[in-house]
Amino acid sequence: MLYWLPRVCLFxxxxxxxxxxxxxxxxxxxxxxxxxxxxxxxLFSLTLHVFPPERH
Numbered sequence: 139m140l141y142w143l144p145r146v147c148l149f150x151x152x153x154x155x156x157x158x159x160x161x162x163x164x165x166x167x168x169x170x171x172x173x174x175x176x177x178x179x180x181l182f183s184l185t186l187h188v189f190p191p192e193r194h
Contacts, residue, residue, distance in 0.1 A: 145179055 152175060156168060 148175065
């Protein structure tokens with residue numbers, strides 16, 4: 139569960155910001171932000187897969 143906690147919190151934060159209109163952006167800006175976040179989470183997952191915290 140702790141493995142997924144940062145991702146869930148990040149997605150909730152993004153959803154909250156977009157839902158409450160705190161970020162005035164076009165659909166292209168929102169799509170770009172979500173792509174960057176998804177790529178960042180993918181790199182984070184890859185890093186954890188290559189260098190598991192319990193081994194180092």
